[in-house]
Amino acid sequence: xxxxxxxxxxxxxxxxxxxxxxxxxxxxxxxxxxxxxxxxxxxxxxxxxxxxxxxxxxxxxxxxxxxxxxxxxxxxxxxxxxxxxxxxxxxxxxxxxxxxxxxxxxxxxxxxxxxxxxxxxxxxxxxxxxxxxxxxxxxxxxxxxxxxxxxxxxxxxxxxxxxxxxxxxxxxxxxxxxxxxxxxxxxxxxxxxxxxxxxxxxxxxxxxxxxxxxxxxxxxxxxxxxxxxxxxxxxxxxxxxxxxxxxxxxxxxxxxxxxxxxxxxxxxxxxxxxxxxxxxxxxxxxxxxxxxxxxxxxxxxxxxxxxxxxxxxxxxxxxxxxxxxxxxxxxxxxxxxxxxxxxxxxxxxxxxxxxxxxxxxxxxxxxxxxxxxxxxxxxxxxxxxxxxxxxxxxxxxxxxxxxxxxxxxxxxxxxxxxxxxxxxxxxxxxxxxxxxxxxxxxxxxxxxxxxxxxxxxxxxxxxxxxxxxxxxxxxxxxxxxxxx
Numbered sequence: 001x002x003x004x005x006x007x008x009x010x011x012x013x014x015x016x017x018x019x020x021x022x023x024x025x026x027x028x029x030x031x032x033x034x035x036x037x038x039x040x041x042x043x044x045x046x047x048x049x050x051x052x053x054x055x056x057x058x059x060x061x062x063x064x065x066x067x068x069x070x071x072x073x074x075x076x077x078x079x080x081x082x083x084x085x086x087x088x089x090x091x092x093x094x095x096x097x098x099x100x101x102x103x104x105x106x107x108x109x110x111x112x113x114x115x116x117x118x119x120x121x122x123x124x125x126x127x128x129x130x131x132x133x134x135x136x137x138x139x140x141x142x143x144x145x146x147x148x149x150x151x152x153x154x155x156x157x158x159x160x161x162x163x164x165x166x167x168x169x170x171x172x173x174x175x176x177x178x179x180x181x182x183x184x185x186x187x188x189x190x191x192x193x194x195x196x197x198x199x200x201x202x203x204x205x206x207x208x209x210x211x212x213x214x215x216x217x218x219x220x221x222x223x224x225x226x227x228x229x230x231x232x233x234x235x236x237x238x239x240x241x242x243x244x245x246x247x248x249x250x251x252x253x254x255x256x257x258x259x260x261x262x263x264x265x266x267x268x269x270x271x272x273x274x275x276x277x278x279x280x281x282x283x284x285x286x287x288x289x290x291x292x293x294x295x296x297x298x299x300x301x302x303x304x305x306x307x308x309x310x311x312x313x314x315x316x317x318x319x320x321x322x323x324x325x326x327x328x329x330x331x332x333x334x335x336x337x338x339x340x341x342x343x344x345x346x347x348x349x350x351x352x353x354x355x356x357x358x359x360x361x362x363x364x365x366x367x368x369x370x371x372x373x374x375x376x377x378x379x380x381x382x383x384x385x386x387x388x389x390x391x392x393x394x395x396x397x398x399x400x401x402x403x404x405x406x407x408x409x410x411x412x413x414x415x416x417x418x419x420x421x422x423x424x425x426x427x428x429x430x431x432x433x434x435x436x437x438x439x440x441x442x443x444x445x446x447x448x449x450x451x452x453x454x455x456x457x458x459x460x461x462x463x464x465x466x467x468x469x470x471x472x473x474x475x476x477x478x479x480x481x482x483x484x
Contacts (some may be wrong), residue, residue, distance in 0.1 A: 001043040002479070003253050004206050004472075011040065012257065013161075018260055023184045029374040030153050030180065033161065033261075034420055040162035041126070051089070052160060056355050058085050059134035060155045063141045067148030079142040083135050091354075095328045117455035126166035126225070130159050132292055137173040139296055139318060140294045146174045154180045163254040163261075167481040169268040169288035169297055176263070184262045191457055192450040194259035196442050199464040201252030205479070206246035212242040214473055216424050223407040231415035232409045236423065239396050240389045241431030244273065246480045247286065248434075273388070273435040276380030278339065278346050281388060293322050308351075315347070316340035326395070331403060335394045342387060 001008050015036045022029040042049040062082030066075055095097055137158070140146045149155050158176050220235035227235075251268035258265050268287050275281035282290045301314040318335070323336015397403035449457065 001040050003250065003257075004202055007043075011036075016260060016267075020184075020186060023186075027153075029184060029193040030157055034153065034156050037162040038163060039156070041160065041165055044125060050330060051124055052130065053156070055086060055089060055131065055134055056156050056159045057152075059138055059159070060149070060152050062138045063148050063155070064150070066141045075142060077464060079138055081186065082138045086131050086135050086138075090127060090457045093127055096303070097326075101230065109351075111266065114189070115467060129168050129170055130165060132170050132289075132296075133159055133173075136170070136296060140172070140174060144179070149173070149177055161258070161263075163257040164265065167250050167254070167479055169251055169254065169294050171265060172402045177267060179263050186260075186262050188263060188450050189446070190259045192446040193443070193452070193460045194256040195449065195457055195464075196446045197252045197256030197259065198461065199468070200442060201249040201254075201256060202237060202465060202468045204252065204431075204469050206249075208427050209242045209246040209249060210239045210473050210475075211427055212245075212374075212424065212431075214475075215227075215421075216419050217242050217396070219421060221398070221402065221406070224402060224409045227409070227419060228417045229410050229413040231419045232406060234417075234420045234428070235409075236389050236406075237428050239392050240273070240385075241428045243392065243396075243480055244269070244434075245431050250479050255371075271437075271439065273385050273432065274381060275384050276377045277350075278343050278387065281384055282339075289322070291324075293318050297321060312344040312347070314451055315477070319343060330400050331394045331397050334400070334403075335391050338391045338394070442481030 001011060015033070018032060018034075019029060022032055038049050038052070041052060059082065062078055065078045069075060069078075123260075136254060137149075137155070141148055145240045149158075154177055157180060158171070158173055161171070161176070166173055169196070216235055216238045219237075220231055224232060249271040255265045255268070266288065270284040270287065272281050272284035273286050273330070296319040298314055301317060302310055303314060304311045319340030323332045323334070323339070326332045327336070393406050394400075394403045449460065452460070
């Protein structure tokens with residue numbers, strides 16, 4: 001069930017009305033929200049609701065087992081087995097075909113072709129997201145960061161809560177489960193923040209991302225050899241804006257819908273294209289995933305606690321595996337490897353520059369220092385943005401050959417540029433404006449409308465949705481992160 005559709009609008013109105021009607025009976029409210037979330041997830045294919053419940057039960061039982069013993073060795077065994085089952089389920093559905101195809105190609109190249117057991121496997125939507133949520137719960141219980149949750153119902157609601165179920169953000173149990181233990185409250189701040197986020201997210205997705213997808217990015221990446229370098233260059237920028245507006249738009253809607261139901265999620269994007277380094281970019285882009293990779297992969301690998309060589313290794317492995325998480329294709333592997341390698345290079349260069357930088361006298365600080373810092377930041381923003389855009393080519397390309405054609409085409413300026421129009425360039429510029437507006441502007445807007453009467457807030461939300469619907473292109477392009 002897609003967010004910007006009439007069926008979801010009807011679904012949410014029912015959930016909102018019944019959910020708040022049950023606020024005096026918290027237990028029944030939770031039962032209802034779990035049932036609604038399973039209906040939401042099963043709308044596409046009801047059979048996968050069984051998978052969702054099975055993985056939830058595994059994580060719940062793993063947590064209970066951890067809470068029932070203090071033996072260090074047995075606790076390690078429990079958390080290891082639970083995480084292994086989670087990753088095994090994810091690997092089977094997401095990577096079975098990829099690894100078998102790669103093995104078949106390798107054996108054929110070596111002259112050792114064999115008939116391998118290929119299976120037609122449908123990838124369940126959102127499996128990566130709810131798998132990572134389950135892993136974080138079990139690991140946090142093991143580490144003692146959160147208490148064991150005795151209620152299966154609460155764990156089910158944590159893993160299945162529909163706003164974030166299929167495309168994130170990846171919600172931590174320590175942030176969400178305590179909210180289930182408190183009385184449900186719908187404050188005016190919840191309503192105002194939810195209204196602003198839902199409208200902002202819909203505008204990003206339905207207008208900017210959808211137009212860029214259908215009129216620029218999709219046709220250009222379909223056959224990069226059929227267009228000129230200007231189309232390819234603008235298409236690269238267009239995809240950078242499209243994926244930002246698409247995914248941050250989904251996150252905005254998810255956080256806004258959760259707020260309207262009385263729950264608070266953390267921010268998932270923080271103007272990532274204004275980042276002055278790649279490290280800064282990953283603090284701002286898909287924050288729930290980057291922080292998950294940091295806490296459950298980079299730090300367990302050793303983080304930056306060992307030698308510099310091991311730190312570079314850990315950075316590379318984290319991003320390499322992060323690339324594989326995004327998809328079962330060599331293009332995602334290359335994308336992750338590029339980011340991992342560049343994070344290491346950036347760290348090395350920064351350390352050398354710090355060693356070579358002369359000590360600065362106090363009297364030199366005022367004007368020249370500020371100008372130097374501004375210039376350094378501007379160069380950093382320019383470089384980081386263009387490296388990210390370059391890497392997006394591999395992320396978006398359907399194959400390595402398509403990515404190669406795209407890069408070759410950027411050097412050929414003799415072709416036509418039929419896809420570049422003032423309207424699309426304007427949309428790209430508008431998408432970039434989101435990166436450089438004052439931070440907290442949305443929060444300020446929410447504060448400004450918070451005092452409006454409730455009927456007027458509802459009217460504002462309804463009118464905003466109708467206006468966005470009117471100016472958006474026909475149809476709804478699938479959310480990019482549904483495939484992950």
